[in-house]
Amino acid sequence: MFSKYTTSTAFLEALQEAGVSYIFSNLGSDHPAIIESLAEARQKGIALPEVIICPHEMVALSAANGFAQITGKPQAVLVHVECGTQNLGGAIHNAAKGRVPVLIFAGASPFTQEGETLGSRNEFIHWIQDVFDQRGIVRGYVKYDNEIRSGKNVKQLVHRALQIAQSDPKGPVYLVGPREVMEEEIERVIITPELWEPIQPSALPSKGVKEIVSNLVNARNPLIVTSYLGRNPDAVKELVRLSERLSIPVIESVPNYMNFPSNHPMHCGYLWNSQEQNELLSKADVVLVLDSDVPWIPLKNKPSENCQIYYIDIDPLKEQMPLWYIPSKHFFRADSYTALQQLNELLEQIYIHEDVVHNRWGIIEKFHNEQREEWMKQEQYREDVITPEYLTACVREIVNEDTIIVNEGISNYETIYRHIQASRPGSIIGSGAGSLGWNGGASIGVKLAAPDKMVINLIGDGCYLFSVPSTVHWMARRYKTPFLTVIYNNRGWKSPKLSTLGVHPNGVAKEINEFWVDFEPPADLAKIAEAAGGAYAQTVKKPEELKEALQNGLKAVKEGRSAVLDVYLPSIKSEGERSLLKKDNLLPKGAS
Known part of the structure; x- marks a missing residue:
């Protein structure tokens, strides 16, 4: 006492x-x-x-x-x-x-x-x-x-x-x-x-269950969009069950969890700050949105006007967002796991046109396979530069069922999701928000929660600096929470540059290649972690060094020591300079 x-x-x-x-x-x-x-x-x-x-x-x-x-x-x-x-x-x-x-x-x-x-x-x-x-x-x-x-x-x-x-x-x-x-x-x-005890999960009204199921069963081109359903691994299983029963393709929009297995034939990609119309979204006649703050960005990418949209979310009014709306026929406040159980139970009791479901499966599986083939082409090894697609593919090679990915790649956020190919519930998380620097502390928290897991932190150089790496790696050493950090280093904030080009694609900033976002001369980012927390530190500038470096980092973490690999991608400044040279025909013939 x-x-x-x-x-x-x-x-x-x-x-x-x-x-x-x-x-x-x-x-x-x-x-x-x-x-x-x-x-x-x-x-x-x-x-x-x-x-x-x-x-x-x-x-x-x-x-x-x-x-x-x-x-x-x-x-x-x-x-x-x-x-x-x-x-x-x-x-x-x-x-x-x-x-x-x-x-x-x-x-x-x-x-x-x-x-x-x-x-x-x-x-x-x-x-x-x-x-x-x-x-x-x-x-x-x-x-x-x-x-x-x-x-x-x-x-x-x-x-x-x-x-x-x-x-x-x-x-x-x-x-x-x-x-x-x-x-x-x-x-x-x-x-x-x-x-x-916390309030018990809420369910769909019975009338809503019947209406949603009826529309999904009778749809020619149904579609499911989700973002954070995977916070509950059991909900992922129910979503797979629904998708498979009716051959419904699933798209993850700015996901911050693994919501649907990437290797599943019904998985049809990701939406991020998409600047072009998604084909499946435009053709859909019924869209079921489950746990998603931003299922699409309507300025350039949205469903057709005739599409029936049903929205199920734990926070369907987005009361903390001053401006938010989507053209949904009905909004339901419900727990996604509970709601999916209800939908699946009703589906077991009604007649379904199996030939329609079978034919749609073939169409969507073909779409899935072609999409993956295109993604694989982007992963090709190049002797002159490390691309983010190749880097992520190399990271994928060291990932196993005991790995948790922490993703705060931002300008490479969608690239990481595409090429890491997460297919297990709980295997990848993002912050689900917009204040950068979450990754370092989050990796410590993940390791404390799952000490037997390998934690791999995939981030941009801007996010690394925002994370207060001196504090992060001091804590990681003191509390024995080692993890591997891979920095997608383009020596600057690429996202503000992309934002500017999104509004002014042919503006003066592009013309003079000045966005005030480059970090030149670059800091020795890996050494910060080494000095503060005794981390294994390595800077990787050549493609041929990458795979060995990843193995070195993995080995250090398994031995109880954090590791930071600072991997140089094409810099945001050089990307702009090359585009200017190309525009003015100053690049050597055949160069890109």
Whole structure:
């Protein structure tokens, strides 16, 4: 038993009761009571979540994010007042938009200054870090925020926060506690965690099930589009079952999980920032959208006006997106796994034109095979340059059933999905959001969640720098979470360049080849990880060095040491220069 039972003690006990394994922490002057409770627990062998020291808050929340994506279980992140809250940066956006459950706790500056109670102000920073609305910093991103005002009901607040975080649509929650409140000595709090379970998954109405099934059965060219259904591996099995029963092709739009096996004959590719009309989407007469924020970008790629669209999602109104709509006949708030079970059960009971299904299977399988043949051509080895397609194909060779891919390739995001050929549920994840730098902390979280798995982190050089690699690799060494990082290094931010060309394809920026996004002269990115965390570091500039380098990195990770391979692709600057030379007929004959 604790010699002194405080609000902080009850807070930590509540996390333990709720099944939290880790507290990703960046501690400060607001946490003395928590530190005392943690220290006494260690001294006396009292079980509490393990503290993971995180020198940067972005990495802390990204690690909690990655852990929850693999396990479905929320973890805790402790940060220092409003400064630490702001230093969470884009990670709070990622947790919110990616619908990842996590509990964030921040202290607050003491509210007394003359020793009226234990924890009163005794450092100059307590005045500087006192702000009017600390919770308002994250209110636009969290599902729930509250202030702990007494230790007497702190466990109820923690369990309620975690109940909300884990109920669909899942997401982050935020609690704050002033120093004096966290120091308050109280009677031991007893609570029944089973009374705070998340809300049960919702199902389709029976009328909706019948209508969707009827339209799919009678469609000539049905299509399924999904993005994050694969967060539940069981939902993938049900989706395969539906697709196979009716020979329905599946497209993954900006996926952040493996939603449908890439090697399945009904898998028909990916949508990203597609600038051309997708053939299957344009021909579809019925489209079933399952768990997708952006099933297509309607400016250049959308279904026909006569297409019947049904939309099933845990968040069908996208209430946190000011501008969002698609022309769906019906919107259903339902859990995709539950909904697919309902659809499949009804399909077992009705008559289906088997000849139609059989003929469609042949057509779609042919489409699938031709698509894969085209992708394979892009993977060809070249003596002069390492292409992202070839790099991904080489990574694919070292992937097995015990591998988890972390993908934050951004300008190469679709390339990675196409050529890694993920076909197992849970074998690949993305952030599902737009604040770059998630990858490093997420890889640590994934490794903590699945210590027996090989974690391979595929990223661009911009994302690598955003991830705070010095913190990431220090943590990876300290907490024995080694993983392999492969940097798709084009020496700059290619995505802003592509965005500019998407709006101004023949503008002045293209004419003079200046987008203000290049990283020349390049940093020695791999050496950052070596210096901070003792990682194996290798820069790869020649195609003939690539496969051996990947084996070197794999060997280092298996021996317990992280590895970073900085692989040079054509630079964004040189790509532009070559296009200008080609335009002006200055390239040698036959050059491309």
